[in-house]
Amino acid sequence: xxxxxxxxxxxxWLVALSMMSVLLAGCAAPATPTAEPPAPPEAPAVxxxxxxTEAAPPxxxxxxVEEPAPPEEPAEEPVVLVIMDxxxxxxxxxxxxxxxxxxxxxxxxxxIKIEEQIFGDHEIPTKVVTMFMAGDEPDIVxxxxxxxxxxxxxxxxxxxxxxxxxEWGLYDQLKPSAVTEWTDSQGRLNAIPxxxxxxxxxxxxxxxxxxxxxxxxxxxxxxxxAAKKIRAAGYQPFTTGGMEWTGEFVFFLxxxxxxxxxxxxxLYAHGGFSENAHARAAVEAFVKMxxxxxxxxxxxxxxxxxxxxxxxxxxxxxxHGGSWFFSEAPMDIKSHITLGGMPLPEGSPRSKPAIYSSxxxxxxxxxxxxxxxxxxxxxxxKFFYQPRIMxxxxxxxxxxxxxxxxxxxxxKLDPLFxxxxxxxxxxxxxxxxxxYVPPAIDEDLRRAAREALxxxxxxxxxxSNLDDVYAILQ
Amino acid sequence: MKxxxxxxxxxxxxxxxxxxxxxxxxxxxxxxxxxVAPALIAFILIMLWPMIxxxxxxxxxxxxxxxxxxxxxLANFIRMxxxxxxxxxxxxxxxxxxxxxxxxxxxxxxxxxxxxxRPRGYRFLRLVFFSPAMISVTAIAMMFVGVYLPxxxxxxxxxxxxxxxxxxxxxxxxxxxxxxIIAIDFFGGLGYYAVLFSAAxxxxxxxxxxxxxxxxxxxxTVMWRVGFPLILDFIGVCLMLHLIWILVGAAQNVLLLxxxxxxxxxxxxxxxxxxxxxxxxxLGYSQAIGVVIFILGAVGLLLIRKVTQRDYQM
Numbered sequence: 001x002x003x004x005x006x007x008x009x010x011x012x013w014l015v016a017l018s019m020m021s022v023l024l025a026g027c028a029a030p031a032t033p034t035a036e037p038p039a040p041p042e043a044p045a046v047x048x049x050x051x052x053t054e055a056a057p058p059x060x061x062x063x064x065v066e067e068p069a070p071p072e073e074p075a076e077e078p079v080v081l082v083i084m085d086x087x088x089x090x091x092x093x094x095x096x097x098x099x100x101x102x103x104x105x106x107x108x109x110x111x112i113k114i115e116e117q118i119f120g121d122h123e124i125p126t127k128v129v130t131m132f133m134a135g136d137e138p139d140i141v142x143x144x145x146x147x148x149x150x151x152x153x154x155x156x157x158x159x160x161x162x163x164x165x166x167e168w169g170l171y172d173q174l175k176p177s178a179v180t181e182w183t184d185s186q187g188r189l190n191a192i193p194x195x196x197x198x199x200x201x202x203x204x205x206x207x208x209x210x211x212x213x214x215x216x217x218x219x220x221x222x223x224x225x226a227a228k229k230i231r232a233a234g235y236q237p238f239t240t241g242g243m244e245w246t247g248e249f250v251f252f253l254x255x256x257x258x259x260x261x262x263x264x265x266x267l268y269a270h271g272g273f274s275e276n277a278h279a280r281a282a283v284e285a286f287v288k289m290x291x292x293x294x295x296x297x298x299x300x301x302x303x304x305x306x307x308x309x310x311x312x313x314x315x316x317x318x319x320h321g322g323s324w325f326f327s328e329a330p331m332d333i334k335s336h337i338t339l340g341g342m343p344l345p346e347g348s349p350r351s352k353p354a355i356y357s358s359x360x361x362x363x364x365x366x367x368x369x370x371x372x373x374x375x376x377x378x379x380x381x382k383f384f385y386q387p388r389i390m391x392x393x394x395x396x397x398x399x400x401x402x403x404x405x406x407x408x409x410x411x412k413l414d415p416l417f418x419x420x421x422x423x424x425x426x427x428x429x430x431x432x433x434x435x436y437v438p439p440a441i442d443e444d445l446r447r448a449a450r451e452a453l454x455x456x457x458x459x460x461x462x463x464s465n466l467d468d469v470y471a472i473l474q
Numbered sequence: 475m476k477x478x479x480x481x482x483x484x485x486x487x488x489x490x491x492x493x494x495x496x497x498x499x500x501x502x503x504x505x506x507x508x509x510v511a512p513a514l515i516a517f518i519l520i521m522l523w524p525m526i527x528x529x530x531x532x533x534x535x536x537x538x539x540x541x542x543x544x545x546x547x548l549a550n551f552i553r554m555x556x557x558x559x560x561x562x563x564x565x566x567x568x569x570x571x572x573x574x575x576x577x578x579x580x581x582x583x584x585x586x587x588x589x590x591x592r593p594r595g596y597r598f599l600r601l602v603f604f605s606p607a608m609i610s611v612t613a614i615a616m617m618f619v620g621v622y623l624p625x626x627x628x629x630x631x632x633x634x635x636x637x638x639x640x641x642x643x644x645x646x647x648x649x650x651x652x653x654x655i656i657a658i659d660f661f662g663g664l665g666y667y668a669v670l671f672s673a674a675x676x677x678x679x680x681x682x683x684x685x686x687x688x689x690x691x692x693x694x695t696v697m698w699r700v701g702f703p704l705i706l707d708f709i710g711v712c713l714m715l716h717l718i719w720i721l722v723g724a725a726q727n728v729l730l731l732x733x734x735x736x737x738x739x740x741x742x743x744x745x746x747x748x749x750x751x752x753x754x755x756x757l758g759y760s761q762a763i764g765v766v767i768f769i770l771g772a773v774g775l776l777l778i779r780k781v782t783q784r785d786y787q788m
Contacts (some may be wrong), residue, residue: 126752129539148538148755155540243646243732298624300736301643306623440537443733443753444559451737454648465737468558472756 079376080113082369084128085142087362088118093327094399097392105383112376125149132157132368139370139377145182145190145360146434147442153188158365160188164374168382178359178402181435191363192381195393196400198420199249199322199356200427206336207235207317216340216426218353220285223343227294230317236296238289239316240453241304248449249356250320251286253342256430257354258282268436268445271470274463278349283459285345286452300453322356326398326416339419341427352428359402360435444469528768531761538755550762560763562738563746566652570742571720571774573656578663579713585664586671587697590678600672603665611723614662615730619645622654622731645732651740658727659720667712674708675701703784710782717774720744721767743767 083102087094102114117138119127124141125148131137137157143149152158162183165171170192171179178193203216208226211233217223227237240250256264258278266272273279289295296302296316311319312330320342321329329337341353364384370377383389391408393399398417401408410418437445448465451457532550534543554560585603589596606614621627622644629641644654678701686696702709725744728734734741734749743763751760 133539151538155538157540242643243735298643298646301622301624301646303619303623306625440754440756443749447733447735447737450735454646454736457737472553472754472759 078111078113079373080115081140081373081376081380082115082117082138083140083142083380084117084119084124084138086119086121086124087142088116089120093397094393097389097396101384101389101392105380108383109376109379112379114380128152128157128367129155135369137367137369139367139373140380141191141365141367142194142362143191143365145363146437148439149190149365150435150439152365153184153190156368158191158367159371160190161192161366162187162189164366164378165189165192168378170381170385173385173404174402175359175404181359182363191365192385193359193363193402195362196359196402197323197357197361198400198423199253199320199358199432200339200420200423201253201342201353201355202311202319202321203338203340204311204314204317204333204336205338206333207233207314211235211317216338216353217343219343220289220345223294224289224292226317227289227292231293235314236310236316238294238299238318238320239296239302239307239310240299240320241307242295242300242302242450242453244304244450245446246304246307246320247299247302247453248446250342251449251452252433253320253354253356253430254286254289255279255282256356256433257342257344257348257350258285259430260349261431264431264433265436268433269438270473271467273466274460279466280459280463281345281347283452283462287457287459287462290453290455295453300450300455323398323400323417323420326414326420327396329416334415337416337419339416339423341423350428350430352426354430355423355427356432357400357423357429358432358435359400360432361399438473440472441469444472525768528761528764531758532765534758534761536756536758538757541755543758546758550759551765553759554762554766559734559738559741560743560746563734563741563743564766566739566741567721567743567770569652570656570659570724571717573653574659574663574720575713575716577656578659579667579709579716582664582667582712583671583702583709584697585668587675587701589668589672590675590701600669604669605665606662607666607669611662611726612730614658615727618654618658618661618727619731645740646736648736648739651732651736655724655727655731655740658731659716659724663716663719667716670712671705671709674705678704706782706784710778713778713782714775717778718771721771721774743770 085098086092087098089095099116102116106112106114117127121144124143128137128141128143129148132155141158153160162171165174174193175196178196179189182190182193184190207230211226211229213226213229217226223238230237238250240247258281259267259276260278263276263278267276267279273283296307296310299307302310307316307319308321308325308328310316311321312333314333341355343353344350364381366377366381385403387401387403387406390401390403390406394401394406394408395412398414398420434442445466448462448469451465452462531543533545533547535546535549536543589600589603593599609617619626623629624641624643624646626644628644632638632641642650644650682700682704683696686700691699722744725742725748728740728742728745729748732740734745744767747760747763747767750756750763
């Protein structure tokens with residue numbers, strides 16, 4: 001009888017409970033990649049174009065970067081170099097030039113075979129860490145400087161490249177601002193900066209002219225006034241993906257219009273938005289814009305793609321879009337797009353509308369495993385950072401080259417890219433906050449920022465939402 | 475089919491014959507257990523380890539797979555009591571359960587009963603009902619993004635029928651986002667469970683239905699007073715499966731549609747667990763959330779078992 005009870009009652013219970021526990025525990029057990037839920041839509045594709053402050057002019061003299069070493073003797077031991085990136089996917093414009101570069105490199109160094117692993121950039125941190133734990137991480141990773149990657153050096157996943165990049169003759173060829181961004185507080189170079197971008201505000205002057213808006217708004221009040229006129233003309237004003245990351249960055253850029261570059265690292269690393277007068281003033285200005293109808297109808301429910309489509313189809317007049325969008329914008333609207341910055345609230349410490357421009361878009365990280373194949377890694381990096389190779393990415397995808405000198409064919413450049421190189425005259429670059437956000441709170445901070453776009457969310461709620469995120473760091 | 479009350483054990487005599495029969499039955503059961511034991515042991519070992527691991531990790535402060543673990547006792551659980559995202563997730567999961575569990579299973583049973591009556595074209599209907607189960611969660615989520623966008627299908631239809639005032643950004647609105655996500659359960663679950671219930675109901679003898687009709691029962695009565703109790707055990711199993719889906723599986727929809735937003739208005743326990751583990755790298759805390767989900771699930775399964783347990787056998 002006891003056995004019967006066991007089989008009919010206890011066993012099904014054990015099975016049901018165990019199944020549930022496996023599902024739950026799968027979310028943290030050391031070898032978890034298979035338990036990961038499906039990937040989210042599109043991660044912030046941080047890939048892109050030229051920083052206005054020091055963008056390399058389109059036509060520059062060929063650089064004196066060290067020429068790659070001559071091909072190895074055939075007798076050398078064959079080496080497989082494993083490279084993980086998100087550029088190689090079909091939909092990424094950098095895929096073809098990247099693969100062409102790999103082919104050229106392998107032709108020049110027949111003893112080195114490149115094995116490419118392609119993942120979304122939001123997947124790469126987890127992949128790298130789990131592979132590191134198994135002793136099987138890729139040798140080189142192309143990844144952004146944010147979230148978990150900020151801790152790779154401390155965790156021993158990647159190595160400091162300061163001395164190596166000098167040894168390779170590369171350090172002095174890199175733009176100083178790029179090197180600074182990728183150098184941590186201890187003076188270590190996290191990775192070799194690869195991809196810079198500009199992230200301005202796009203204004204459709206055809207719509208604005210039709211609506212009777214004169215010039216690009218420089219202040220919040222001018223923007224509010226422009227939005228009213230744009231709405232009256234039957235268009236949506238400022239569109240963004242309020243449900244996704246583009247919406248977050250509109251809020252963060254609006255916040256940056258009131259913050260100084262000294263305040264940004266401190267605030268985003270430790271919190272304290274509610275007590276910061278500049279942050280409060282920025283949120284008040286943002287809420288004022290939101291409540292005055294600056295943002296498109298139902299913006300809080302828009303995806304990135306829907307917002308971009310609204311702008312590309314000329315239903316909306318203003319968009320905050322990174323230079324990685326330059327190539328996807330329809331050619332027929334590019335002629336009447338003027339790039340500018342986020343208008344400033346009253347009392348802003350900045351003198352011109354703010355934009356983002358950074359080199360944190362992508363870097364070449366060398367891992368622990370890569371350090372064991374340093375000869376092959378060095379050959380690849382020196383080959384990859386040749387100006388003619390970098391020029392390919394600038395021409396194809398409006399990427400800002402990390403090199404001081406990059407010879408590009410001007411005729412191949414996107415007109416918006418060219419326009420963005422002159423933004424330094426009319427905008428001011430704000431530090432991009434995400435480099436300073438501790439990985440543990442990155443996601444919560446983004447979610448809190450998106451809520452600012454939701455109607456009726458008060459200034460106090462927004463500020464306390466931002467500060468609450470930092471509570472877990474205590 | 476003969477219904478026999480479970481407590482009415484048959485006592486048809488004494489003596490050696492009865493003793494031998496009982497001995498044989500016991501022997502058969504022992505043999506059965508011996509045969510299934512290897513699979514059972516392997517199953518328990520494979521399943522038990524993650525469970526123990528989850529409880530163990532829930533007492534750790536562990537901030538990344540390559541970071542050291544520090545024992546913190548119940549600190550992760552104490553943190554939950556003042557973590558407003560967790561409390562919101564707990565509330566949202568409760569709402570999700572209260573709506574989706576009866577809201578999906580009971581109409582699914584009605585559809586299943588309808589199918590089991592083999593109406594004209596029932597084979598085609600069965601295929602139609604089951605088809606959402608053959609679509610990946612990702613595809614369904616993407617489809618619903620198109621439905622819920624401000625210029626999406628739902629708002630277009632509402633405006634088309636003169637109900638434009640009801641149109642809103644369903645996934646961006648704090649008061650509709652959770653219900654928009656719960657509604658996806660109906661799309662994915664109704665037909666799926668209906669087909670399962672229909673299959674279960676085909677095992678019920680037509681004699682029982684005919685007897686009920688002869689006694690003057692209508693279809694409604696037959697559906698709820700004859701069919702329903704006869705497959706109550708099976709309905710219980712489906713309720714358990716759906717509860718586990720709500721607690722754990724539905725996190726996929728949140729991840730793909732809103733990532734818990736706007737703010738934390740669509741945060742559920744399952745998604746919060748994922749978010750803490752994979753996005754915030756708070757592995758110890760995520761496992762503490764896992765323990766809470768486990769306990770809630772166990773209590774829920776127990777309640778469902780209690781409610782759907784029959785006191786008779788077929």
